[in-house]
Amino acid sequence: MNFIPIPLIIWLIEDLLYLIIFPGLVTILVLVIIIIWLERKIAAKVQMRFGPLWVSKKIGGALQSLADLLRYSFQEAIIPEKADKLAFILAPGLMFAFATIALIFIPVGPYYSALFPSYYTILFSVALIIITPIFAIIVGWASDNKFSFIGALREGFLLISYEVPFLLSVVSMIVIFRTYNYISAVQSQLNFLPGIILNPLAALTMLIVMIRTTGRFPFDITEADSELVLGLFTEYSALFFGVGMATPYVELYNFSLIFSLLFLGGWWPLNVNVMNPLYGLFLPGLVVVIKAFIVMAILVFLRAVYPRYRLDQAVRSGWSYVLLLSVLSVILSIVEVKFLR
Amino acid sequence: MSEKIFNIDDLQNINVEGEKYIILQIGPSHPGSGHMRIKVWLDGDIIVKVDPDIGFVHRTSEWLSERREWIKAIPIVERIMLPDTVHANLAYVLAVEKLLGIEPPPRAQYLRSLVAEINRITSHLYGIGIFGIFLGSSTVYMWAFGDREPFIDLMEMLTGARITTSYIIPGGVRWDIPNGFKERAETVLQYMERRLKDYEDIWVKNPVVQARTINVGVLKKEDAISLGVVGPNLRASGVYYDTRKHQPYAAYPNLDFEVPTMKNGDAYDRLLIRVEEIKQSIRMIRQILKDLPEGKIIADQIYNQLNPVMKKNYEEKKRVMFPAFMIHMRPPPGEATAKVEAGRGEIFFYIKSTGDKYPYRFRWVTPSFRNLPFFTHVAVGHRLADLPTIYGSIDYFPPEADR
Numbered sequence: 001m002n003f004i005p006i007p008l009i010i011w012l013i014e015d016l017l018y019l020i021i022f023p024g025l026v027t028i029l030v031l032v033i034i035i036i037w038l039e040r041k042i043a044a045k046v047q048m049r050f051g052p053l054w055v056s057k058k059i060g061g062a063l064q065s066l067a068d069l070l071r072y073s074f075q076e077a078i079i080p081e082k083a084d085k086l087a088f089i090l091a092p093g094l095m096f097a098f099a100t101i102a103l104i105f106i107p108v109g110p111y112y113s114a115l116f117p118s119y120y121t122i123l124f125s126v127a128l129i130i131i132t133p134i135f136a137i138i139v140g141w142a143s144d145n146k147f148s149f150i151g152a153l154r155e156g157f158l159l160i161s162y163e164v165p166f167l168l169s170v171v172s173m174i175v176i177f178r179t180y181n182y183i184s185a186v187q188s189q190l191n192f193l194p195g196i197i198l199n200p201l202a203a204l205t206m207l208i209v210m211i212r213t214t215g216r217f218p219f220d221i222t223e224a225d226s227e228l229v230l231g232l233f234t235e236y237s238a239l240f241f242g243v244g245m246a247t248p249y250v251e252l253y254n255f256s257l258i259f260s261l262l263f264l265g266g267w268w269p270l271n272v273n274v275m276n277p278l279y280g281l282f283l284p285g286l287v288v289v290i291k292a293f294i295v296m297a298i299l300v301f302l303r304a305v306y307p308r309y310r311l312d313q314a315v316r317s318g319w320s321y322v323l324l325l326s327v328l329s330v331i332l333s334i335v336e337v338k339f340l341r
Numbered sequence: 342m343s344e345k346i347f348n349i350d351d352l353q354n355i356n357v358e359g360e361k362y363i364i365l366q367i368g369p370s371h372p373g374s375g376h377m378r379i380k381v382w383l384d385g386d387i388i389v390k391v392d393p394d395i396g397f398v399h400r401t402s403e404w405l406s407e408r409r410e411w412i413k414a415i416p417i418v419e420r421i422m423l424p425d426t427v428h429a430n431l432a433y434v435l436a437v438e439k440l441l442g443i444e445p446p447p448r449a450q451y452l453r454s455l456v457a458e459i460n461r462i463t464s465h466l467y468g469i470g471i472f473g474i475f476l477g478s479s480t481v482y483m484w485a486f487g488d489r490e491p492f493i494d495l496m497e498m499l500t501g502a503r504i505t506t507s508y509i510i511p512g513g514v515r516w517d518i519p520n521g522f523k524e525r526a527e528t529v530l531q532y533m534e535r536r537l538k539d540y541e542d543i544w545v546k547n548p549v550v551q552a553r554t555i556n557v558g559v560l561k562k563e564d565a566i567s568l569g570v571v572g573p574n575l576r577a578s579g580v581y582y583d584t585r586k587h588q589p590y591a592a593y594p595n596l597d598f599e600v601p602t603m604k605n606g607d608a609y610d611r612l613l614i615r616v617e618e619i620k621q622s623i624r625m626i627r628q629i630l631k632d633l634p635e636g637k638i639i640a641d642q643i644y645n646q647l648n649p650v651m652k653k654n655y656e657e658k659k660r661v662m663f664p665a666f667m668i669h670m671r672p673p674p675g676e677a678t679a680k681v682e683a684g685r686g687e688i689f690f691y692i693k694s695t696g697d698k699y700p701y702r703f704r705w706v707t708p709s710f711r712n713l714p715f716f717t718h719v720a721v722g723h724r725l726a727d728l729p730t731i732y733g734s735i736d737y738f739p740p741e742a743d744r
Contacts, residue, residue: 047487048484225372226733
């Protein structure tokens with residue numbers, strides 16, 4: 001059996017492991033279930049109530065989200081008569097798919113990444129993340145519902161307003177690390193300081209954009225229930241709705257991974273140099289995912305504190321404060337690169 | 342904040358037909374509408390015209406009350422104003438007492454004010470909670486509804502029922518104050534004072550809330566008067582008018598309290614005024630419990646109608662059982678009106694008796710109905726997202742308006 005290239009098999013197994021088990025689909029599913037549960041439990045704690053309780057009572061209702069997912073799976077999928085059926089059915093799936101595919105280009109360890117170790121991983125992942133909201137607009141348009149349509153318009157406005165700051169904050173980190181590659185970016189943080197200390201402005205911009213893009217409070221504008229029923233997903237039911245509901249959490253996961261790689265030092269405090277299956281492959285990934293989880297937990301906590309902004313206020317602050325902040329972060333990066341190094 | 346770009350005169354003439362405007366039917370089955378339909382014409386994101394369509398929960402309370410004995414109208418009017426039952430009860434009973442010519446004893450007057458003020462706090466908390474969920478803050482919604490509970494428990498301790506108490510009857514009240522009520526009330530009031538600080542931290546001083554509410558839904562003083570707005574919404578526009586001060590009833594002439602007013606008349610002021618009124622109510626409850634006079638809780642005319650068993654019951658349990666007089670009550674012919682400052686504003690009652698077993702004419706106007714002009718007048722020129730802000734800030738309760 002000499003003709004089977006052993007490295008190729010290892011490479012394939014590693015890829016499948018990456019995409020399906022960790023940090024891919026299974027991890028995403030588990031983390032989304034945990035984060036939804038945590039969000040509801042934190043909010044319940046603040047709001048003097050119990051939160052999810054009855055499904056799996058012994059572990060505090062942790063399986064409630066799984067039960068909801070099961071319920072969505074067996075619910076009748078209602079497609080409105082006047083809906084654009086193809087777009088109506090495909091758009092939530094594509095939205096979820098593109099949110100998940102971005103993970104290919106986000107490595108969670110120095111020797112552990114999917115597909116090929118590209119040099120331009122930061123650019124690819126950012127590009128894929130930016131595609132996702134376009135499908136949200138298609139979702140809103142396809143349902144032929146005024147509330148969904150208004151939700152889609154709002155999504156479009158916000159998408160445009162917060163894309164530039166997001167890109168600029170990423171650019172400022174690219175400037176500071178002088179690389180387009182997550183692994184090199186983390187390595188340079190391990191050698192010097194984490195990105196959040198090097199450029200706190202970029203970190204702040206990134207956090208704001210994360211809150212906005214994933215629809216956390218106070219930017220829960222596209223699905224403002226007191227105005228738009230459920231915004232984009234007003235007409236959706238069954239698994240389509242479940243997928244649509246899970247997508248922002250997947251986006252949140254991707255953003256948090258990027259945030260922990262670019263700003264929180266990636267797999268710091270581990271400095272991995274050996275290619276050991278446990279130490280080299282999984283442990284750094286675990287550190288990154290735990291960091292990302294903490295970031296997610298902080299962001300979902302905002303629900304308990306803030307109500308939502310109005311659309312025009314959010315758009316205005318996107319084009320003024322947040323844009324200014326991101327431009328300043330780029331300037332800060334250039335100054336640091338010129339004078340400090 | 343968006344400037345008003347239309348005034349009420351333009352609204353009458355504007356042509357809302359054609360394809361330029363998006364017409365949104367918000368309600369009657371919509372999370373942000375309550376039991377009503379709000380038809381909104383949108384020019385982009387700007388509201389051009391608002392048409393509130395009420396009547397979905399009309400329950401013919403007047404018709405029902407005209408076909409029942411006088412005493413049986415009390416549960417009916419209570420069920421119309423669910424967050425604010427005591428005031429509906431009190432207003433009706435005040436009108437009937439004017440017809441009957443009965444004056445309740447001082448202790449009953451104080452107990453009426455006591456339960457009315459407890460009810461005012463629960464009503465304002467209800468309004469603050471609904472405002473919270475309309476702006477997207479589930480925390481304030483849960484807090485306000487949770488903090489209603491201690492006060493509702495107080496009402497239960499005093500009256501035997503949580504919401505629909507039917508506590509006030511012609512001639513007095515039904516129960517005397519139970520043992521341990523004063524201590525329990527003091528605990529609850531101290532708890533609420535602590536909680537009001539929390540509300541200030543997370544809600545009143547929240548930058549997002551201030552950005553959403555300041556200069557939104559401004560109702561000027563002159564407009565508020567000419568549109569006939571009542572209650573906290575009127576006082577938020579800077580008008581010093583409160584039925585408790587201007588036409589006092591129950592124990593209010595003897596109580597020392599202030600009527601808070603605001604200047605701007607925007608949604609933020611309407612939020613603040615409810616917080617201030619809760620503080621005043623707490624102050625009044627303390628005074629009432631301190632100064633509560635001794636004596637009977639029912640007028641002598643009614644007391645003399647009680648049979649020996651009922652009298653024994655009254656002496657032992659401090660509980661008024663209904664004498665036969667109550668169900669066979671036939672007030673002398675005449676008309677009577679009554680006004681009461683309820684949680685959302687002024688209730689007005691007009692009752693006409695022909696000396697019959699049933700009221701000849703039973704007419705009442707509820708505060709929410711009188712606050713209806715807010716939708717057509719104030720929302721125009723704002724953005725769609727401001728509609729829930731305005732709706733939440735006026736504390737509108739559709740079943741109360743529909744009656």
